[in-house]
Amino acid sequence: MPLNVYGDTGYGSVAAARLLSESLSGSETVPLLIRDPEPEPQKWQPMSKQELEIVAGGSGWRKLRCYLVLFFWLGWLGMLGASVAIIVQSPRPVAPSLLWWQRALFYRIHPALFKDAQNEVRSGIDAVRERLPYFKSLGVGAVILEGLFNRAASPPDLREIDVEVGTMPQIQQLFLESHRGGIKVMLDLCELDLFGPLRSAGNGSVMPSDVSGSVQNALRFWLELGAAGFGICDTDTAYSAQTLTDWRVVIKEFSTSEFRRIVVVKQTGEFLPALNIFGTSTNHSLVEIVMRSLLPHAHHLLSRQEVAVAMERHLSTPHSGIWPIWMMGGETTPVLHKMLLVLMMTLPGSPVVKYGEEIVPLTNVSAEISSAHEADKTNGQGDSIGNMKQSALALFNSLSQSRLREESFLYGTFTFLTLNYSSSSLSSSTNATQAPQKPPVLAFVRSWGCVHLLVLLNLGPDIQFLDSAWAPSLPTAGVFVTSTGMDRLGATSLETLRLQPEEAVVIKLFESGSYSP
Incomplete structure (x- = not known):
């Protein structure tokens, strides 16, 4: 059937062309060619479960997954092997097993110092007991009680303490509370005439068995109460190979793997006197722990040069093999005193602090304040002393905590x-x-x-x-x-x-x- 759009004018006739050109002549933007309409974009739709199974089940995807799993486990095993090799080859120091006295900070205290104004003993022992929490806050691990026994008696009764210090029930309570607080208590027996008129200056003479036995029984008495050990001076008449041998036998009876009792020899001179043991002069076999002074004992404040010489001598001297417990010794200015605190707390061995040294002795502080403020000795002196004490105490606490925290100070x-x-x-x-x-x-x-x-x-x-x-x-x-x-x-x-x-x-x-x- 013929298509006649424009009436009598046939398809493709001149009239039709003219009509088309007239309809388009009104716009210059009309393209010469008319494009076909673009199809509408398809909306994205997720693949169904069946389509995913078809695609994932292909041979290519299975091979890729196998390769990825293989590479993952090979990489993980490689990193594990490299880590193990690094750990094995790296030098790892083995920490030695230190005993309690090799870790502890010792604190020397004389209970008789705590007297009231009327010189009445309200009690020196009770004053020490009340300060146990303060000692614990300083990091103190052991307290050395000095001056417990009557020095005038010859020989002294080691089972009774001096009445100027306290009573036996008080010291028993001190042992009990110190044990609860984790602080050990030692007794200082220095400068006591333990053997009375029967003296032995370490020349090989033998003490009668009854005299030696009474001293050993007294040691057992205190060890049963909980004493951690005893101290003896190298200048005491009782200091001899026989005494140390007998004491070590008693110490061994009360020592356990968890709590080992000790005997400390206090060195008063520059060198520890040698003991005559089996015909040889040595002190390594009986003396295991020695208390040494950083400064020489003097009746004046030591100068900077004297302190420097003493410090350099200790630092340059090789370790002798005997475990040292360092104490301050002589007196010096507060500034040098704080430097000695640093030295004492960082040297190999164990530090021992005398009562008041953690805050600088008052006599030293007063001397330095007087020299620094000679023009005005009254204004601000109390504040300066208080600031020095606080600064020294803060330094001591910092050193004590660092010594417990840093392994280099313990094992290094x-x-x-x-x-x-x-x-x-x-x-x-x-x-x-x-x-x-x-x-x-x-x-x-x-x-x-x-x-x-x-x-x-x-x-x-x-x-x-x-x-x-x-x-x-x-x-x-x-x-x-x-x-x-x-x-x-x-x-x-x-x-x-x-x-x-x-x-x-x-x-x-x-x-x-x-x-x-």
Whole structure:
């Protein structure tokens, strides 16, 4: 059937073309060619379960999954093997098993010091018992009671304490509460004439069995009450190979694997006298623990130079094999006293503090305050003394906590360092003809594994800084642990470190980028 759209005009005629051109001539934007209408976009639809199973079940996907699982387990096993190899090859120091007296902080106290104004003993023993929580807060592990027995008696009755100190029920209560608080109690027997007129100066003479037996029975009496041990001086007439042998037998009877009792020999001179044991002069077989002084005993305040000589002698002397318990010894200024606290708490061995030394003895504080404020001795002196005591106590607490926390102080090796240092004081270079002698900057390292704790002590009056090549084997980056001024915090570098006059610092060294708080 013919298609006639435009009436009489046939399809494709001139009239039809003219009509089409007239209808399109009204717009210049009409394209010359008319496109077919585009189909509507299909909406996305998720694959059904059946379609997923068909696609996932293909051979290509199964191979890919197998390869991925294989690579995962091979990579995991490779990382596990590498970790095990690193752990096995890395040097891991084995911590030795330390006994309680190798970990403890000792505290010497004389109960007779706690008397009232009327010289009546309300009780020295009770005053010590009331201070047990304070001792515990300081980190004290053992208390050494001094002056318990009557020194005038010859021989003294070791089963009874001096009436000026307290009574037996009071000291029994002290043993009970100290045991509950985890603090051990030792008895000091120094400067007692234990054998009376039958004296033995360690020349090999033998004590009668009844005299020696009475002393051993007295030791058993106190050990049964809970005493952790006894102290004896190397100058006592009872100090001999026979005495130490007899005492060790008694100590062994009451010692267990958890609680071992001890005998401490207090060294009064520069060297410990040798004992005549089986024809040989030695003290290693009987003396196991010795209490030594950092400073020589003197009747005056020791100068900076005297303190420096004593400190350097102890640091440069090799360890003798006998476990040392360090005490302060002589007296010096409060500033040097705090430096000695740092030294005593960081040396190999165990520290022992006398009552009041953790806050600096009052006599030393008063002397320094008087010299520093000679123009005005009254205004502000009490505040200055209080600030010194608080600063010293804060330093002591910091050192005590660091000693318990840092394994390097408990197990670490000791290395004394020889430093190259320079002074930044202008007074040191003003006199070119006679250069003043520089006081030493002492240093040592306590190392355990990859941890190094560096202790620096500047005993001079000038600011000191270290040479960049002073210790090439040690890392230069570190973080402050504590300092005598209690004003050192955060990270530091040995290349830029400046030591203040009469300052001691403890720095924990670490490799760059390996430290994490």
